[in-house]
Amino acid sequence: MADMEFDAIVVGSGVSGGWAAKELCEKGLKVIMLERGKDVVHVKDYTNATKGPWEFPYRGTRSQKMIEDYPVLKRDYPLNERNLDWWASDKDCPYTEVKRFDWFRGYQVGGRSLLWGRQSYRLADLDFEANAKDGIAVDWPVRYKDIAPWYDYVERFIGVSGNRDGIPHLPDGEFLPPMDLNCVEKDVAERLKVHYKGMRHLIIGRAAHITSPLEGQNRGVCQSRNKCSLGCPYGAYFSTQSSTLPAAMKTGNLTVRPFSIVTKVLYDKDTKRATGVEVLDAETNQTYEYKSKIIFLNASTINTTWMLMNSATDIWPEGLGSSSGELGHNLMDHHLGVRAGGWVEGYEDKYYEGRRPNGFYIPRFRNLSGEKRDYIRGFGYQGAANREGWSREVAEYGIGLELKEALTEPGKWTMGMGGFGEILPYHENKVTLDKTKTDKWGLNVVAIDCELKENEKKMRKDMLQDGIEILQAAGVKDVKGVDGDGTPGRGIHEMGTARMGLDPKTSVLNKWNQMWDAQNVFITDGSFMTSAGCQNPSLTYMAFTARAVDHAISELKKMNL
Numbered sequence: 427m428a429d430m431e432f433d434a435i436v437v438g439s440g441v442s443g444g445w446a447a448k449e450l451c452e453k454g455l456k457v458i459m460l461e462r463g464k465d466v467v468h469v470k471d472y473t474n475a476t477k478g479p480w481e482f483p484y485r486g487t488r489s490q491k492m493i494e495d496y497p498v499l500k501r502d503y504p505l506n507e508r509n510l511d512w513w514a515s516d517k518d519c520p521y522t523e524v525k526r527f528d529w530f531r532g533y534q535v536g537g538r539s540l541l542w543g544r545q546s547y548r549l550a551d552l553d554f555e556a557n558a559k560d561g562i563a564v565d566w567p568v569r570y571k572d573i574a575p576w577y578d579y580v581e582r583f584i585g586v587s588g589n590r591d592g593i594p595h596l597p598d599g600e601f602l603p604p605m606d607l608n609c610v611e612k613d614v615a616e617r618l619k620v621h622y623k624g625m626r627h628l629i630i631g632r633a634a635h636i637t638s639p640l641e642g643q644n645r646g647v648c649q650s651r652n653k654c655s656l657g658c659p660y661g662a663y664f665s666t667q668s669s670t671l672p673a674a675m676k677t678g679n680l681t682v683r684p685f686s687i688v689t690k691v692l693y694d695k696d697t698k699r700a701t702g703v704e705v706l707d708a709e710t711n712q713t714y715e716y717k718s719k720i721i722f723l724n725a726s727t728i729n730t731t732w733m734l735m736n737s738a739t740d741i742w743p744e745g746l747g748s749s750s751g752e753l754g755h756n757l758m759d760h761h762l763g764v765r766a767g768g769w770v771e772g773y774e775d776k777y778y779e780g781r782r783p784n785g786f787y788i789p790r791f792r793n794l795s796g797e798k799r800d801y802i803r804g805f806g807y808q809g810a811a812n813r814e815g816w817s818r819e820v821a822e823y824g825i826g827l828e829l830k831e832a833l834t835e836p837g838k839w840t841m842g843m844g845g846f847g848e849i850l851p852y853h854e855n856k857v858t859l860d861k862t863k864t865d866k867w868g869l870n871v872v873a874i875d876c877e878l879k880e881n882e883k884k885m886r887k888d889m890l891q892d893g894i895e896i897l898q899a900a901g902v903k904d905v906k907g908v909d910g911d912g913t914p915g916r917g918i919h920e921m922g923t924a925r926m927g928l929d930p931k932t933s934v935l936n937k938w939n940q941m942w943d944a945q946n947v948f949i950t951d952g953s954f955m956t957s958a959g960c961q962n963p964s965l966t967y968m969a970f971t972a973r974a975v976d977h978a979i980s981e982l983k984k985m986n987l
Contacts, residue, residue, distance in 0.1 A: 622791075631786060645660070652782065693737060747924055747941050939954055
């Protein structure tokens with residue numbers, strides 16, 4: 427059927443899937459975007475974005491019924507009544523934890539682009555060269571100079587607010603005006619600069635929020651409401667809905683099909699090319715096939731790997747892309763849970779305006795310039811300084827008029843931060859198929875076997891001690907540190923299970939994000955990452971996606987695909 431045939435198929439509609447659709451459509455291809463979850467229409471479906479806390483039955487928190495129904499989601503902040511329907515159901519979509527892994531998923535048009543933290547940092551050659559220098563896993567097939575123009579291209583379109591800080595291992599980008607550090611953060615930044623002689627930096631976060639209008643896009647600037655996880659009616663933060671989807675739809679080349687679970691990539695062993703995908707309709711349980719010249723897999727790392735493991739099993743028992751023995755292996759995230767904080771003396775006459783949806787960032791400073799710790803790689807911190815509000819406990823006034831009067835005044839300033847550490851690409855950290863368990867649709871689920879190892883555990887000791895030391899050096903009082911839950915998955919930065927490389931014997935993808943086993947299949951979600959860095963990775967996914975589409979179009983024109 428003609429309506430089942432397209433020039434390109436994009437599987438997934440999140441950060442990278444939206445970019446794939448935009449780029450392919452703007453280059454003239456007829457594209458279908460397949461999303462396993464429901465549709466979410468920009469503005470119209472942000473039903474909770476303008477509600478006050480009093481309008482939620484549980485004041486925005488969680489009920490006992492929610493805790494019972496979401497045994498995984500309850501482990502961290504995602505479980506709340508304000509945006510619960512943007513997180514995947516634990517009951518409908520179970521998975522097997524060989525070792526504990528907190529997998530938080532968003533199944534709807536827009537995916538987790540509606541839910542992400544919006545922190546946008548480039549990787550540097552420090553990151554692209556790390557595996558080769560450390561003798562870990564395999565070398566990246568690219569270097570910063572290969573990706574820098576694509577970082578530029580993506581930043582100019584999505585809108586990243588930030589400051590050009592001149593830090594060699596955290597490259598500057600194409601920035602909109604930065605958000606401001608508040609008065610306490612500015613003073614702390616200066617103290618750290620002096621104390622560490624310019625070797626450690628506290629900067630405003632680089633965030634995908636537009637702070638000035640972007641030409642050609644119908645997006646309003648950030649209003650500092652800090653309700654981003656409810657959807658932004660102004661379109662101020664980057665999401666598929668606010669940015670890439672309108673651009674793709676404007677071309678007239680895009681078809682979006684929600685409720686479409688892609689179960690496998692269809693493969694022709696004679697041509698050694700994919701011919702399309704098989705789709706299970708999530709509402710009717712009917713099966714369909716869509717055909718195309720090229721396919722972009724952007725369903726998020728673990729789901730993309732699950733699809734591949736179900737594909738071409740008559741040729742490769744472990745699935746399409748498994749000829750190297752690396753499909754599903756090298757699963758990474760960032761390890762979190764190490765925190766430090768205290769209170770700040772003075773500044774009683776100072777406050778801040780609005781609810782800035784951003785914080786400060788302290789970039790990596792360990793294992794640079796020849797320094798040797800008892801672990802490799804490094805970590806950064808994200809945090810903020812704030813004044814206590816009405817919800818603080820006022821010990822002196824437990825009840826009555828005095829309590830009410832005390833709470834009309836802001837409390838003392840506090841400052842806190844948490845570490846983001848790199849996890850190495852260990853072959854034994856992996857995803858496999860669990861053929862003994864199925865989901866709501868009768869499909870086998872994934873089994874996840876992933877853990878922190880000695881390198882990460884040693885790193886966490888420095889993350890804790892350095893965090894305490896930094897705040898004490900900045901004059902923060904009564905500083906306390908906590909080494910909390912570092913379970914993989916908490917960073918919601920799954921990466922690496924279909925890594926790039928230079929050799930088809932040791933990698934799943936080439937330097938253009940093409941599968942060695944089927945060169946008309948491209949993977950540009952987190953699966954392709956060869957190492958993790960310690961920076962938030964979404965900007966890198968977008969840059970590699972735009973680059974991969976450019977290459978795919980070039981190869982199509984040459985009749986190579």
